[in-house]
Amino acid sequence: SSVQNAQDTSVGDNGSIILATTTSTRDSGLLDYILPDFEEKTGIEVKVVAVGTGAALQKGRDGDADVLLVHAKPSEEQFVEEGHGLKRYDVMYNDFVIVGPKEDSANIHAEAANDVVKGFQTIAESESTFVSRGDDSGTHKKEKSIWENAGIQPEGSWYLSSGSGMGDTLKIADEKQAYTMTDRATYLNLKDKLNLDILVEKDEMLFNQYGVIPVNPDKNENINNGGAQEFIDWLLSEDIQKMIGEYGKDKFGMPLFTPNYNK
Amino acid sequence: MDYILQGLKEGILLLFKLDKELYRIIFLSVAVSSTATALSSFLAIPIGVYLGIKRFRLKGLFSRILYTFMSIPSVVVGLLVAISLSRRGPLGSLQLLYTPTAMIIAQTILVFPLALGLVYNLSKNRGKEIEKIGLTLGARRFDVIILIVRELKIYLFINVITVFSRAISEVGAVMIVGGNIKGHTRVITTSIAMFNSMGSYSRAIALGLVLLLISFLINSIIYSYNKED
Amino acid sequence: MDYILQGLKEGILLLFKLDKELYRIIFLSVAVSSTATALSSFLAIPIGVYLGIKRFRLKGLFSRILYTFMSIPSVVVGLLVAISLSRRGPLGSLQLLYTPTAMIIAQTILVFPLALGLVYNLSKNRGKEIEKIGLTLGARRFDVIILIVRELKIYLFINVITVFSRAISEVGAVMIVGGNIKGHTRVITTSIAMFNSMGSYSRAIALGLVLLLISFLINSIIYSYNKED
Amino acid sequence: MDIEIKNLKKYFGTKMILDIEELKFKKNIITGIIGPNGAGKSTLINILAGLDKEYQGSITYNKEKFNDSMYLDITLVFQKPYLLNRKVYEDVAYPLKIRKLKKSVVKEKTNEILKELGIYHLRDQKSTQLSGGEAQKVSLARAVIIEPELILLDEPTSSIDEDSISTLERVLKEYNKEYNTTIIIITHDIEQAYRLCDEIIFLKNGRVEDKDGLF
Amino acid sequence: MDIEIKNLKKYFGTKMILDIEELKFKKNIITGIIGPNGAGKSTLINILAGLDKEYQGSITYNKEKFNDSMYLDITLVFQKPYLLNRKVYEDVAYPLKIRKLKKSVVKEKTNEILKELGIYHLRDQKSTQLSGGEAQKVSLARAVIIEPELILLDEPTSSIDEDSISTLERVLKEYNKEYNTTIIIITHDIEQAYRLCDEIIFLKNGRVEDKDGLF
Ligand SMILES: Nc1ncnc2c1ncn2[C@@H]1O[C@H](COP(=O)(O)OP(=O)(O)OP(=O)(O)O)[C@@H](O)[C@H]1O
Ligand SMILES: Nc1ncnc2c1ncn2[C@@H]1O[C@H](COP(=O)(O)OP(=O)(O)OP(=O)(O)O)[C@@H](O)[C@H]1O
Ligand SMILES: [Mg+2]
């Protein structure tokens, strides 16, 4: 049938791999920017399934993806340790920023422009509204680790848990004129539609590392480990690392990701 | 398959755990969706009956446009309502975005075309005959509409059930205008979506079961108003 | 509000741009949802008619359970189908996850209770009378079912429209089992959800318009098979 | 209420169903319409009741064109009785209720008419569960209870047993006398037409073939 | 087909509708059932047709209990004609078509019966758009076309004009003679009963009050 055909129109003829990744890589437009090169070079088609980090890791555990590109380093390391993945490679990073209303009623920009722990403490003390992803995503995990560092158990009516993606969480923060933590790429993408400014940034703690992991092929015979490995080699190759470092310059005036694969 | 069995088990445990948060979520789901169903039906029934029996130019075109709007995606409705209610939008001063009220508004708008389409179609097929009886007995415009509603009661019943099922199961609109904020606007379907994106599949399935159970109770209540032999 | 106007404009431009990707998305949406509608109706109509006229113990309970399943959330159906089709699931060897076939399966399962519930209710209310006529004329079991379907054709019409509207507008099931993979399993609603999460609101609205337009065309086709005076 | 029809033409599709040049129904009398099946009798009576407005020609009621308020003064008993999905009492009381009569008046009048037509024992039964003849009686009760100026009856006694027919005919005559109700009745029972009617019209192929003062 | 009823009791709720100790319908003759409205005539005939199985007592057809294959040999013309939503020709041909008769036979038989009952000119009209009497004729045509062993008729001529009534009665008598069709007919027209029937049963309050060989 015609539906069947739609499924067979592969770009290349060397099969395909399923890449489970977070919505941030897709929504930032990075994948659309780099993937055509891979498909052209190898003839392997990449099927991108963009979901939450939790779901992406789960797909890895279930063997429903061949390769993962996610950003939650501790969970990723655990994933490999438990034998679900073969190895974890650093790919690139971007960073998280704390955004909030221009008026900045808690005054965190003045007091903690580069100190996120202090910033969080200030927010908590003044009980200024803070919107958390609350969805166990990479971003949420990072946020929780910062609260821990600050010695604060965030709760109360000022702390809202959105259980939504980054974009939706930013919109809620905008509507409520609240603070939130976001990855820079998503923020830049939505900036025009938001009344939120970057208030805290460039703290080492806000580093957002992306990693790539081939899924353990022992899980089932359908996993395309060869393709996954080719993808990883390509992704970590010098050319592509350079390409990653350039993406976003023309549109945002700065790159969205910084490649940092370390041979 | 483990997820499914796990989900079944978890669903049952969940209900007995008397978790306050869970009951809040259930309550909000029921409140939002039944209010939206009631509001949309309340508007759609008289209007649908009226338009169904009325003759007007291009009625065939009107029907098709109406049926078309039954397929409006919930995300689009959510988006349109969110834009209107956002601080910068025309109704921003009401500060309704991310409140249960906004969710009710969005769901009401979402299911209204469905409610209207179903009633309209029913009245178009059956209403004329009843209108004639009404007219011979001296019923005026408004009496005729009430008469048709009463005569077609058992058929309207399934319409209300259908509308409710659409409302309680949809996630796009309530997610966008509600924001799935814990303790405020989180409902069953937004929780399911959240657990799904977190990879907590069995929990998502468990909540799905809870939703079905709730639907069963609500349907039973509507059903008992529509006794059958 | 600009987004809305912008969306309108963009939607119209989009259609005329003859964008290959867009047409692929439209085609897949229509193919998946109309196949699911056809399959589920094809099964639900005879079964629903049969169960509607049949007398059996606990029919009232059965009705309520059936109507309940009309509210099953699409995310849950998507999840259950994904688990079954997952590589390590029972049907994993078929490698169907993230294919249009999986989307058709999920949508068919999703809308089946709706299709069945609507037909069943119709047949329960109207079928007995027609069955009697059939029996006096010598119709056997199967003839009776066909007779009821033909007699109630104009009422079944709106059921099919309702089922289609549910299928074409849902996003949860196709998103999970299809994965919104560009060029493979991306349909209108998953694109809308994606654009929404990317903050491309006017594009999301534009696609919503496209979806309505498609629905209008499909409804018109179904409609023309159901001529009215 | 006297009725004047002029140049009435009624089509279904291209088929001409009625073609009446001139016809008058006189005030306060009982007029019978007879004629073979498919002659157009029901079509005519539906038009007279204001239920079908797609015709050519003119019809006046006491010299006036039809207007919506006339629905209150004209009633029609259909050939196929259509009863409401409620109890017989509620069904018969319905026209009074929508006329916002006092509850006690509604009760009194309804019970009276139910007794008069011999269906009082059915008052608590569902209208939809009646026998054919019982349904016809209820449908007649519901029409005369309004005490309308004009009653149009489409074979109102076709399923009624012989004893009840005399009762119904007596009631109709009484109403005609007492309230000056104009009555137009379609029947296939020629004897009934002669028993009941002051004038009889014979309709065939949509035309008035014969219009005779009775006797 | 001869029918024996023993100790038949039928209730609607707590209301007893039928209470017949013993009653036989003889093979190959025409039996009339008369009685006042609400006597239980339609209820009885529905039970005989196998459409209502909620009763107490026993009924046998040629000494056998009812079984589903008998639907092929028994037909019932309802008091309220229910026609199918198709053209008259298709409607009347329907019972032949589901019996899988050859197309040419279906055509011939259908046209014949339509002509016989004087409704051939209606063959291309929608069944749902007929006049009351026309509908009754179609519904009768659809029943006799099967040439069943037993025809049950519930006031089949209540809306038929006088001329057509003679035709229909003639056709029924012919079928009865030619195909040995057993016919049971309910009517309120006593004269018709006397004209048509070999035996007449008088039903009142659910009981057989009188069962007389005719003349
Ligand atoms: N919708 C329709 N389309 C076409 N023909 C129609 C329609 N409705 C009625 N007719 C035809 O119009 C003619 C007149 O119908 P009408 O019901 O007025 O007859 P009638 O005189 O009341 O007959 P009867 O004594 O059988 O009740 C009939 O031949 C009928 O078939
Ligand atoms: N579902 C029902 N519930 C209660 N009573 C009913 C039901 N159906 C019929 N009846 C009653 O049963 C009685 C017999 O009805 P039936 O239709 O057999 O009468 P009938 O002899 O055919 O009368 P008619 O000459 O008026 O057609 C009537 O009094 C009727 O009101
Ligand atoms: Mg008529």
Ligand SMILES: [Mg+2]
């Ligand atoms: Mg009867």
